[in-house]
Amino acid sequence: MAERKLLAGHAIRRLRRGAGLTQAAMADRLAISPSYLNLVERNQRPVSATLLIKLAESFDFDPRSLTAAEPGGGADALRRRLADPMFADLEIDRNEVEEWLASAPGGAAAFARVFDRIDGGAVVEAGDDPVTLVRREIERWRNHFADLDAAAEAxxxxxxxxxxxxxxxxxxxxxAKHGLTIRVLPADVLPDMLRRLDLHARQLQLSEMLDPASRTFAVAFQLGQIEAKAEIDALAKGAGFTDRAAERLYRRHLLGYFAAALMMPYARFLRGCETTGYDIELLQRRFGAGFEQVAHRLTTLQRVGARGLPFFMIRIDRAGQASKRYPGASGAALVEADGRCPLWRLHHAFDRPGSLVVQLVELEDGARWLTMARTVTPQGSRYGAVHAEFAIGLGVAASQAGELAAASGFDLAGRAMPIGLGCRACFRNDCPQRSIAPAGRALLINERERRTSALTFAGD
Structure with a gap:
């Protein structure tokens, strides 16, 4: 898969202004034309390898800074914020966002900061929401941590x-190496716990309620705490969290990432994906992993020169609340949307526990996705206790789904289920499933007509 073009006009402009140079003066120093530099700064031309070398030679800067501080996280991240129902009536398209980034990167960054500090209409400190902070950091890395993958694979x-x-x-x-023994204990001894490290006894204690895949994950998690400490410390320090809870949550995610990478080493797992058509059930058996573990691993396959398909993953409960969101490299708005369309069969998975529900869907902007959904039940529930249940949603762009085993029998260019990002953000006409009008659109009541949808709205 071809590498993404590096558009870093905002960073080039900041570098030039920091050096006190006009476009003509900087272009002269780099031996390029002022018009070409102007196009680069406006994100109408990518930064070529040759230009990157010239910049590094002519200015004292870290080339990684060209991508590390993209205003607001870049066009995709700004579009996800603008998908909020409060902006629905503005109908801002991708071209406008890219022009905004090119012409006023500072304004775009300011908007992102203000938006991220608003929660339900009340201004809050970003540090008050550890989950959001950690999600943002994971997305900054696109949930691919190359150092952890390399260490786990070795x-x-x-x-x-x-x-x-x-x-x-x-x-x-x-x-043998760390003086820790494994002891599997009865559920009555660890009644509300699945894993516990007893440093006094030098034991890693595991509940008998864990299945084989979860036991392997638990011991891999523990080994990661010891042998991947340097890599995880570096990533945690680089995140710069001021919130202690956010840092701990981020470390837990990184340890889970390492454990999954140890169970499903990158090269072998990618090869298994490609030779089986990303057959999740077969991958589970081959690598001794659970469905959710494999699903999450699919979102991480972004190694330079050896990329897998760009999957997204989301986990919801029966109430539709999302507890995990991993867009990976997919850029899928389905993951970030606050609402979900009931026509998306992610919800239907609860009616068919343990079965894979496959569906071809199309969003209002024409993006088409092949999606898969299946229920999972967390470990540790005993008879008579409350049993949690979640639905895992996976998806990949329909244009890239042809090699999937799950795509067998689908006409990926044919009819797809038209869905939206929840009623408040959806402007589809005559949807029989509509519950409320889109944000920013007034309801139209006509006693002489009854359309397919019980709710019609201005602009329809």
Whole structure:
């Protein structure tokens, strides 16, 4: 897959102004034409490798800064904010967002900061919401942490030399190298806990309620706390959290990432995806992992030169509340939207527990996605206790879904289910499922007509 073009006009302009140069003076120093520099600064031309080298040679700066501080997270992140129902009547398209970034990057950044500090109409400190802070940091990396992947892959290869059973190999490494033993305890001994590290007894204690995939994940998580500490410390420090809860939550995500990467090493997992058509059930069996573990892993396959398909993942409960959102490299608005369309069969998964529900959908902007959904039940529930249940949604652009095993029998260019991003953000006409009018549109009441939708609105 071709690499994304580097559009960094805002950073080039900031660099030039910081050096006190006009466009003509900077262009002369870089041996390029002023008109070309003007196009670069307006994001109408990408920064080529040759220009990047010239910039590094002529100015004292870190080339990574060209991508590290994109105003508001860039066009995709600004579009997700503008998808909020409060902006629905403005109908701002992608071209306008890109022009805004090119012409007024400071204004775009200011908008993003203000928007991110508003929650339900009340201004809050960003640090008051650890989950949002961590999500933003994960999205900044597109949920791909190359250093963690490399460390996990090297360790997985080393463990394979000693034993074919990953769980046993990790348990032996914890015992021999770190003085920790594994003990599986009855549910009555760990009534409300699945994993516990007892440093006094030098034991990692696991509940008998964990299935084999979850036990392997738990011991891999523990090994990551010890052997991936340097990489995780560096990532946590780089995030610069001032909120302690956010930092701890981020570290937990990184440890989970490492554990999954140890169970599903990058190169072997990608090869398995490509040879099986991303057959999730087969991948579960091949790597001894659970459905949710495989689903999350699919969103991380973004290694330079060895990229997988750009999947997104979302996890919801029966009330439609999202507890996990990983857009990965997909740029899918379906993940970021506050609402979800009932016509999207993500919700239908609850009616078919354990079965994969596949659907071809099309959003109002014409984006088409092949989506898959299945329920999962967290570990640890005993008979008579409350059993949690979630639906995992996965998706990939229909234009890239042809090689998927799940796409068998689908005409990916044919009819798709028209869906929206929830009624408040959807402007489709005559939707029989509509519950409320779109934000910013007045209801129209006509006693002489009854349309397919019980609610019609201005602009219809």
């Amino acid at each position: 360790l997985a290869d080393e463990l394979r030399l000693g034993a074919g059973d990953l769980y046993g190999a990790i348990a032996e490494r914890l015992r």
